[in-house]
Amino acid sequence: MIAFDRLTGTAAPLPEENVDTDIIFPARFLLITERHGLGRYAFHDRRFAADGSEIATFVLNRQPWRGSPILIAGANFGSGSSREQAVWTLLGHGIRCVIAPSFGEIFHGNCFRNGVLPIVLPEAVVGALMAAAQDGRIFVVDLDAQVIASEGLPTLSFPIDAEQRLALLNGWDETDLILNARGADIAAFEDRQKRIQPWLYDTETAA
Amino acid sequence: MPRTLYEKLWDSHVVADLSPQQPGGDALLYIDRHLVHEVSSPQAFQALRDAGRRLRRPETHLAVADHAVPTRSRGAIADPLAAAQVAELEANVAQFAVPYRRFDGDGQGIVHVMGPEAGFTLPGITLVCGDSHTTTHGAFGALAFGIGASECGTVMAAQCLRQKRARTMRVELTGTLSPHVSTKDLALALIARIGATGAAGHAVEYTGPSVAALSMAARMTLCNMTIEAGGRIGLIAPDDTTFAYLEGRPLVPHGTRWTQAVTYWRTLRSDADAVFDTSVAIDLGDIAPHVSWGTSPEDCAPITASVPDPAKVQDMSARRRLEKALAYMDLTPGTPLDAIAIDRVFIGSCTNGRIEDLRAAASVVDGRHVAEGVSAIVVPGSTATKHQAEAEGLDAIFRAAGFEWRHAGCSMCVAMNDDRLAPGERSASTSNRNFEGRQGPGGRTHLMSPAMAAAAGIAGHLVDIRTLGAHGA
Numbered sequence: 169m170i171a172f173d174r175l176t177g178t179a180a181p182l183p184e185e186n187v188d189t190d191i192i193f194p195a196r197f198l199l200i201t202e203r204h205g206l207g208r209y210a211f212h213d214r215r216f217a218a219d220g221s222e223i224a225t226f227v228l229n230r231q232p233w234r235g236s237p238i239l240i241a242g243a244n245f246g247s248g249s250s251r252e253q254a255v256w257t258l259l260g261h262g263i264r265c266v267i268a269p270s271f272g273e274i275f276h277g278n279c280f281r282n283g284v285l286p287i288v289l290p291e292a293v294v295g296a297l298m299a300a301a302q303d304g305r306i307f308v309v310d311l312d313a314q315v316i317a318s319e320g321l322p323t324l325s326f327p328i329d330a331e332q333r334l335a336l337l338n339g340w341d342e343t344d345l346i347l348n349a350r351g352a353d354i355a356a357f358e359d360r361q362k363r364i365q366p367w368l369y370d371t372e373t374a375a
Numbered sequence: 376m377p378r379t380l381y382e383k384l385w386d387s388h389v390v391a392d393l394s395p396q397q398p399g400g401d402a403l404l405y406i407d408r409h410l411v412h413e414v415s416s417p418q419a420f421q422a423l424r425d426a427g428r429r430l431r432r433p434e435t436h437l438a439v440a441d442h443a444v445p446t447r448s449r450g451a452i453a454d455p456l457a458a459a460q461v462a463e464l465e466a467n468v469a470q471f472a473v474p475y476r477r478f479d480g481d482g483q484g485i486v487h488v489m490g491p492e493a494g495f496t497l498p499g500i501t502l503v504c505g506d507s508h509t510t511t512h513g514a515f516g517a518l519a520f521g522i523g524a525s526e527c528g529t530v531m532a533a534q535c536l537r538q539k540r541a542r543t544m545r546v547e548l549t550g551t552l553s554p555h556v557s558t559k560d561l562a563l564a565l566i567a568r569i570g571a572t573g574a575a576g577h578a579v580e581y582t583g584p585s586v587a588a589l590s591m592a593a594r595m596t597l598c599n600m601t602i603e604a605g606g607r608i609g610l611i612a613p614d615d616t617t618f619a620y621l622e623g624r625p626l627v628p629h630g631t632r633w634t635q636a637v638t639y640w641r642t643l644r645s646d647a648d649a650v651f652d653t654s655v656a657i658d659l660g661d662i663a664p665h666v667s668w669g670t671s672p673e674d675c676a677p678i679t680a681s682v683p684d685p686a687k688v689q690d691m692s693a694r695r696r697l698e699k700a701l702a703y704m705d706l707t708p709g710t711p712l713d714a715i716a717i718d719r720v721f722i723g724s725c726t727n728g729r730i731e732d733l734r735a736a737a738s739v740v741d742g743r744h745v746a747e748g749v750s751a752i753v754v755p756g757s758t759a760t761k762h763q764a765e766a767e768g769l770d771a772i773f774r775a776a777g778f779e780w781r782h783a784g785c786s787m788c789v790a791m792n793d794d795r796l797a798p799g800e801r802s803a804s805t806s807n808r809n810f811e812g813r814q815g816p817g818g819r820t821h822l823m824s825p826a827m828a829a830a831a832g833i834a835g836h837l838v839d840i841r842t843l844g845a846h847g848a
């Protein structure tokens with residue numbers, strides 16, 4: 169996973185609630201089995217008309233937000249389908265940080281596994297950031313210091329789980345972490361469970 | 376200390392407490408079972424290969440192709456991308472020795488329909504799948520939740536996942552559902568009441584005196600829809616109905632193991648004095664048939680209501696969302712919901728593609744015919760369900776009524792196979808999501824129960840199932 173420390177750039181404002189993962193990555197592209205190179209499908213049906221031309225009014229098609237590394241959205245961003253492609257497509261498009269009052273739970277977790285920082289802030293605070301984003305201001309998101317800075321706004325800190333912050337800062341892979349640190353715990357659990365719910369292991373002894 | 380069912384299931388799967396200084400924080404949870412499908416697994420298998428990892432316990436996984444597959448016919452898949460995706464799944468399950476339900480075999484079906492039918496889903500286990508509707512399996516008293524593709528890879532390699540403990544919500548059910556009203560209506564009414572994020576961060580347990588009377592199919596529909604209220608976990612304590620459903624299925628324990636298991640499963644219920652963080656009470660007798668009118672599952676109302684008027688909404692951001700939803704749905708405020716004409720009917724999905732659902736729809740269309748200009752399909756949730764329905768003669772009833780009878784799959788629930796709405800088309804659908812473009816770019820979805828979708832097909836517009844008979848449509 170790519171590490172995340174500090175990000176500077178404009179923030180694309182998407183003042184809309186319930187932007188679900190079907191909007192972020194339409195289902196028909198799920199036939200692609202790669203996780204890289206998905207950037208061009210991000211918000212596809214919002215970005216492109218049926219004939220493939222760009223829809224000029226959509227924020228990611230407008231300056232100065234075409235290449236924004238930050239997205240600021242309404243509540244419940246990334247709700248719906250668990251598709252991790254929603255994160256991969258944002259990443260492919262160059263978006264490394266999403267700020268919203270709340271997130272779909274599975275999407276929120278998927279962000280951390282892919283080097284994308286989801287920041288949850290109260291509705292009013294997101295509203296203020298949204299206004300600054302609409303003015304095209306430059307934002308700095310600093311994960312180490314846990315702060316967001318932007319011209320004309322007081323620097324504000326954001327909450328984040330300590331472990332997840334560390335994993336993002338270091339670019340750690342979750343599976344590696346578990347396998348390296350917890351192998352003995354897992355084996356001990358299995359021994360215990362075999363005694364309490366032995367039927368869960370029957371298929372293996374039979375095989 | 377008294378514990379809820381969720382807490383019991385959680386506690387029995389903690390491999391390591393990851394935040395000992397903060398009780399109720401993160402833990403490493405053991406994962407007993409993993410359902411694998413063609414869409415969320417390729418990247419997980421690839422991650423295993425890239426890291427040179429093995430599957431820790433191949434027998435705890437079960438794979439099937441359901442999302443991308445065509446439902447018109449079995450055999451060779453015409454769409455080259457879908458064919459490649461299924462071929463990739465088959466190569467992966469072969470390489471990693473994962474049990475697999477062949478696409479053209481009798482065991483195929485939507486993960487959340489096939490898993491329970493096979494007896495893969497058991498009470499007391501943790502079960503995951505790279506699919507948000509994994510909530511379905513909570514109907515058996517399993518701790519079941521949807522995960523992302525990276526987590527699928529972690530489960531394959533380590534049989535564990537890091538999880539945040541959820542808060543608990545009790546939905547207390549009393550009373551009896553009226554005739555023609557189903558747990559789909561109950562789910563839609565609940566989501567309309569608490570909102571699409573009403574259960575966010577919560578494990579929802581459906582409890583109360585009315586639960587005992589609900590069939591496993593009804594329970595699965597209810598748990599399935601929990602994710603549409605934002606809850607990643609829906610739960611119902613296992614009881615005699617659960618055990619009767621499971622007994623004798625291929626993958627459940629047999630003989631003395633069965634007796635042993637049932638003894639354990641009977642302990643899986645919330646203690647009488649367990650404390651939930653949130654509680655909601657619903658009298659089933661109050662529930663009318665519901666339909667959705669907007670682009671979020673919370674945009675639902677009884678069929679007797681009208682399209683809401685944004686001008687009457689005080690909160691500006693809610694008003695804008697409503698205006699946008701109505702513009703997308705091409706609906707005018709004040710229009711009675713039962714005046715909305717439809718083009719397509721879809722009966723199926725992991726929410727309502729079970730035999731009980733097909734029976735309910737068939738009883739509505741029996742002796743009637745789909746309205747002119749409406750195209751309607753019935754897609755069984757699994758191949759076993761299809762065979763059962765055919766044995767009962769349901770396929771003949773549907774065909775005679777002008778419905779197409781299909782092979783099993785996700786079909787028109789998700790626009791990634793051949794079945795989808797054309798831009799501007801409007802459907803009466805038994806699936807679970809009415810998001811923009813969910814059933815095809817520009818398509819407009821109205822969610823409802825199987826009986827209501829069948830009735831809409833007959834009438835040519837959304838209609839109150841309770842009055843359909845009287846009109847003799």
Ligand code: SF4
Nearest residue numbers: 508724725785788789
């Ligand atoms: S039927 Fe629909 S919701 Fe269910 S698994 Fe398939 S695509 Fe997902």
